[in-house]
Each structure stands twice: as structure tokens, then as C-alpha cells.
Amino acid sequence: MKEYQDKRPVIVIGGFAQDFLGEYMAGGVLVVLGLTLDGDAVHNARFVGTGMHGGKLYIRGKSRILQRMSRLLT
């Protein structure tokens, strides 16, 4: 997914996504709301944002990649 001049793609996912979410993403916005996950459940997608070099990716709730990043930062 990428932007082109004034065109800006948006994907809103109400539930959850699976592996390779946003792979090679170059622009636009991807939102995952996690509304169907139980309470504290972790997003089960692997390789999220692999090769991503543009755009924005929002994930609501706990995700493996964010947990790994926060471990690296602390």
C-alpha cells in the first residue's frame, strides 16, 4: 500500500489481522482496532510491518512486535 500524490489509502480493520500485516508498506494508514479480541489477548500476527518504509500503522491492544520493541528499549 502506498500514497500517490494526493491519494492516501486507509484500511481500518475492526477485528484483528494475521501475519505480514503492512509488509513493504510505503504510505497510507492502516488501523487495527482489535475489537474482537478477548480482554488482554495479544495480537497474534507475526512479521508485522516487515520492510515497511512509509505510512502509519496503528494497532490497538497488545502486540508481539511492540512487546519485543519495549524489551529492546529497556
Add this chain to the structure above:
Amino acid sequence: MMDFGKEHVEDKNGIARIDTERMNYKDLNALLRHLNSDGVKKIELSNVCGQRYIGTDLKGDLSIEVHGTPGNDLGAFMRGPNLVVYGNAQDSCGNTMDEGKIVIHGQAGDILGYAMRGEVSLSVVMLVTVREFI
């Protein structure tokens, strides 16, 4: 009128209703293109079962309701229309889509929105909700 394999019914409000049961995807898409070039603004498809490329090559102000399970490449290369699916989509939904909106009241398969470029001012929204649908 060309022979598309199945007749569509158009009511007085200009809504084209097509029963797609056992309809070949090529016939269905030829009919959709024909209606689109005729300036039809609303199309309702019922009993969709695996027909691929629904929405491909369609342009401008058009809204399409899909009842059933559309096949791969739903809305691929689409430029403008609003597509609402009451059911689940399969793989490659919104492939290289240029403008418009797709709402899926269900789940989508792999590579959703691949190479999508979208439209002005955030109005290309692909909304995939995992919601009970009626």
C-alpha cells in the same frame, strides 16, 4: 440489450437487482460494466458465490451491495464506487484499488489492499469488521 446470461431487474428508483446464483463471473462483470456505463447508481447482488473481480473496472458514483461470498480480487483496480459486502471476502480484496470504499461485514482473506493507492482526503476506507451479519 446484450445477452449476459441472466436478466437483471431494475426498479423505478433505478436500483438494479441481480440474482447471481449460478452466474459465471465473466457474465456478471460484463453486466456490471454495462450498468456502470449506462449510469446506474445502485446495484444489489444477491446469492453471490465465489464470483471473482466484482467491482473491477467500475468507475464513478456507484454503490454496490454484495450479499453472499464474493471471490478473489473483489474491487481490484476499482476507481470510485462504494462496495458493501454482507458476508466474508476472499483473497486480494482491493488489489491496486485507486478510489472508492469497500466495507466488509465479515472477514477478509490474505493480501488485503495490496498495492492500494486510495483516494483524496482519507475517503478510501476499507472497513473490515468482524461483526455478525444478517
